[in-house]
Amino acid sequence: DARVTQTPRHKVTEMGQEVTMRCQPILGHNTVFWYRQTMMQGLELLAYFRNRAPLDDSGMPKDRFSAEMPDATLATLKIQPSEPRDSAVYFCASGLRENYGYTFGSGTRLTVV
């Protein structure tokens, strides 16, 4: 089965360090999302790409977060500098196009101490 691959699965880092999370969408999918899940807020959209172009990153704290798609096979989410409140599970999801259904990656569990 085709799958969305996220790395790393787990990351523990100290406050102030840079964190990079990576996502390999399913080949041929042109829509890629980054979501964050916390106990308090549930799932929240951070960024959304269509054909590698960012369409919506309004959910992302711009001063410390950045999301890019350097090519069609890789999406990255960077946090610099990281803070304890960034501790969460970060999910990537991809889709063939809007409303054709989405496949989620297994997530990156980030802990910032």
Place this chain on the structure above:
Amino acid sequence: KNEVEQSPQNLTAQEGEFITINCSYSVGISALHWLQQHPGGGIVSLFMLSSGKKKHGRLIATINIQEKHSSLHITASHPRDSAVYICAVSGRGSTLGRLYFGRGTQLTVWP
């Protein structure tokens, strides 16, 4: 106020019971999704629907566009159905593709 509201937040059932989880939304949508998240965290898409009803095994999802309401039913529930069920809607127009999420329903099915 959340764009998507789910009820109940928590649901406990005995194996074999019929289960219903409800979802109401307040935005215009192009589609509604039901997702399942097991302990361990992976998210699986169960259904995507924009009208009517869909069935997959013991799971049935319905949507009423006029009432902005959807239900997820599980017939003959089993302990392996224990998970968090999340309702999400896709926006339309300028928000096409963006998913708005409910807070989830934690379902526990006891043997």
